[in-house]
Amino acid sequence: MLELIKRDTYLQPYQTIIEQRHDAYSETKKNLTKGTGDLASFALGYLYYGMHEDAENYIFREWAPNATEIFLKGDFNNWEIKNEYRFEAIGDGNWELKVPKKQLKHKQLYKLQMVWDGGEGERLPAYVRRVVQNEDTKVFDAQIWIVDSYNWQHKTPDIENPPLIYEAHIGMAGEEPRVSSYNEFRENVLPRIKKLGYNTLQLMAIQEHPYYGSFGYHVSNFFACSSRFGTPEDLKMLIDEAHGMGIQVIMDIVHSHAVKNTTEGLGLYDGTPYQFFHEGVRREHIAWDSLCFDYGKDQVIHFLLSNVQYWMQEFHFDGFRFDGVTSMLYLDHGLGRDFTGYHSYFDGGQDDDAIIYLKLANELVHEINPKAITIAEEMSGMPGLASPIDEGGIGFDYRMAMGVPDFWIKLIKEVADENWQVGHIFYELTNKRAEEKVISYAESHDQALVGDKTIIFRLIDKEMYYHMDRENQNLLVDRGMALHKIIRLITLATAGGGYLNFMGNEFGHPEWIDFPRYGNDWSYNHARRQWSLADDDSLRFQFLQNFDNAMIHLVKEHHTLREPFVNKIWDNQGDQVLAFIRGNLLFVFNFNPLKSFPDYGMTVPAARYQLILSSDEKRFGGYDLVEVQKEYAVETPEKLTKGDYRLKIYIPARTALVFQMRKSKSVEDLG
Incomplete structure (x- = not known):
């Protein structure tokens, strides 16, 4: 049984469907890669189709199985259909044209003239890498883009945090x-x-x-x-x-x-x-x-x-x-x-x-x-x-x-x-x-x-x-x-x-x-x-x-955000105060539009709490009603139910506070 189904028992009635989808994926991958499983080697169409070059020519390739003829036309030949720019059918619906390098220049414009039984029309190549719009006519043309490879200066950064x-x-x-x-x-x-x-x-x-x-x-x-x-x-x-x-x-x-x-x-x-x-x-x-x-x-x-x-x-x-x-x-x-x-x-x-x-x-x-x-x-x-x-x-x-x-x-x-x-x-x-x-x-x-x-x-x-x-x-x-x-x-x-x-x-x-x-x-x-x-x-x-x-x-x-658990510790609808812990941070939110709460008490884990962020700070357009960087002690278990600790803080109306939790070595350190 797939791990997805083991983890979510509600999926068990659909086990057959999930397994069939997974098997179909495996079979498709096998067929596409001819059994190698190497998708990167399969997905290289951009290196074959479109415009490329060898020592002497620019090479154009297209996949157009219904086409009967394909021509290259552009400002290099007055946008005319000429046999010297006619593609050759090379099998499996693929077409190819080789043009001597001296005949094409950087930034020249071009299109394909696609011909099929009963019709024809202008097309931009399917794998084209550069198209530009004429500012006057609003028509898009493909553009020949010939530049040296870009010289990358930096590697992808190794990101420690989630995105x-x-x-x-x-x-x-x-x-x-x-x-x-x-x-x-x-x-x-x-x-x-x-x-x-x-x-x-x-x-x-x-x-x-x-x-x-x-x-x-x-x-x-x-x-x-x-x-x-x-x-x-x-x-x-x-x-x-x-x-x-x-x-x-x-x-x-x-x-x-x-x-x-x-x-x-x-x-x-x-x-x-x-x-x-x-x-x-x-x-x-x-x-x-x-x-x-x-x-x-x-x-x-x-x-x-x-x-x-x-x-x-x-x-x-x-x-x-x-x-x-x-x-x-x-x-x-x-x-x-x-x-x-x-x-x-x-x-x-x-x-x-x-x-x-x-x-x-x-x-x-x-x-x-x-x-x-x-x-x-x-x-x-x-x-x-x-x-x-x-x-x-x-x-x-x-x-x-x-x-x-x-x-x-x-x-x-x-x-x-x-x-x-x-x-x-x-x-x-x-x-x-x-x-x-x-x-x-x-x-x-x-x-x-x-x-x-x-x-x-x-x-x-x-x-x-x-x-x-x-x-x-x-x-x-x-x-x-x-x-x-x-x-x-x-x-x-x-x-x-x-x-x-x-x-x-x-x-x-x-x-x-x-x-x-x-x-x-x-x-x-x-x-x-x-x-x-x-x-x-x-x-x-x-x-x-x-x-x-x-x-x-x-x-x-x-x-x-690397800590997966968000532990709600306080939810008082009457006051509209919510608090939760994630990692080493305690987040406290007072959504109340009218009431500020002095000495607001809530049950918290054993620790010392230092206020490190307040949405009411002046630099955030607030009034600095709470002292940031102040450290708060908690009441000890003798005053409360065994194992519980009480944190008392001032929470202004419509304000969010963030405290850093600092673990203590002994109960005496908490008070």
Whole structure:
């Protein structure tokens, strides 16, 4: 019996299905690797297809089994179809063209003219590594990119702590209302991330996408880093410098679907709708207006696994956050399902081919780099998603805790904070499978998109425009800032594996994200980050940034997230006070909006307690009502029930306190 089933007895009725899926994965892997088990050697399509070179020629190869002819055309031959640029069929649906090096130059533009029975059309190569958009016509062309290999300066850092992720979008990372660049991000934003203490950078929208407003999730060219932001070398330099700062870099990879475009994308690549995608009703994703890969085809698996290896080997990415995993796992993409019982995961509505692919992708990532991390953006709670493959799992290292931000938004919208149930908050933040690690977060880019609101904007709203200067006191702003700090700290402190923040949210970036589109007159005003707000000493945004900095460094210094157990020791709903211990830290939260508690007593383990962080510190926009660094003694057992100890502290309203526990050699040392 697989370990996954032994560990969770509720899975035993589905033992046959789980074992069949695991056996199918093993058989697929055996067939793909011809019995060697070496997925890295299998996933080398990027070294064969696309544009390469030998001593005398540039070599173009394509897989297009339905094509009858393929021609190369570009500005080097006036975009004409000529026989000297005609591909030769070399078997198994593969085509090849050799062009003398003297005929092509760096940065020249080109396309393929794909011909099939009954039609033809322009295409960008499936494995193309560089595409650029004409600013006037908005048409995308492939671009010949001939440069010397990048000279890497830094190795991947050896990260001691679990991932503390700074989620970022290159294009909207600048302050000016325009598309920012890889170089600008490297120069201006990377130092901020380093100073804040995050150890992992997650980059969105790297794979090329025709529509900027898709946030990078409608991919057309899977092997091309977006030229909107600069060159491939610029991206490599960014990753290299991040590594030098001790920051690992992971990529938001999209293998769950593809853009429907035909000229830029793979939609009708060789004239057929089914080369890469499903036929019939399964071809189109009804919610995303995109195309669904057929993971049951060896060539599709080869294409996608080669894509995984390409980004790791060529760009030194340290792992991936796989987008849209729920959509991949279910034939109906999980739409309309409530996932209230285990039957939801084994009712025949799952895409077993997609499950096999995800297992293969996870194994490949860790075969290439055992220290790499994979994260699933998944909301159904599929058992075994973040369990080892050899135990019957799918092999992700982490699952996104997508219920946590949903919980915070619902709580803020629907319940006055004087009625927040502290025990329920703790339950929601710690509710996960015992064997599964998750990435917790209060909000990501999803909560900031137009039509939604960030936490700070929900708490303060329009008052942010008028009352965020330090000299202007406002009760609504005070409330919003206090809760913003508490929400983020308790989410971090209870995180079941790792933590994520979207860029700018650490200092309460105002408003929303809205990419240029017809509905806003193609404006970039909301597709940028106003870093100057956090840098302005006259504004309060700096206080939120200071607090984020302090809490991130705190959990790093104390290795808090490496401790799997979060031990709740106090839950008083009448007072709205919650306390728990993780590792050597005691976290105390007073959610009460009105009551501060002097000499508040709670039962704690034997130790001395030193206050090392308070959300009420002046550097965080508070009032310094509690003395930080003060050490607290506990009452001895003679005064209480045997074995119990009482800690008495002052807890201001809407305040979080963190104490370091110092073990004592004797009972006498505690008093």
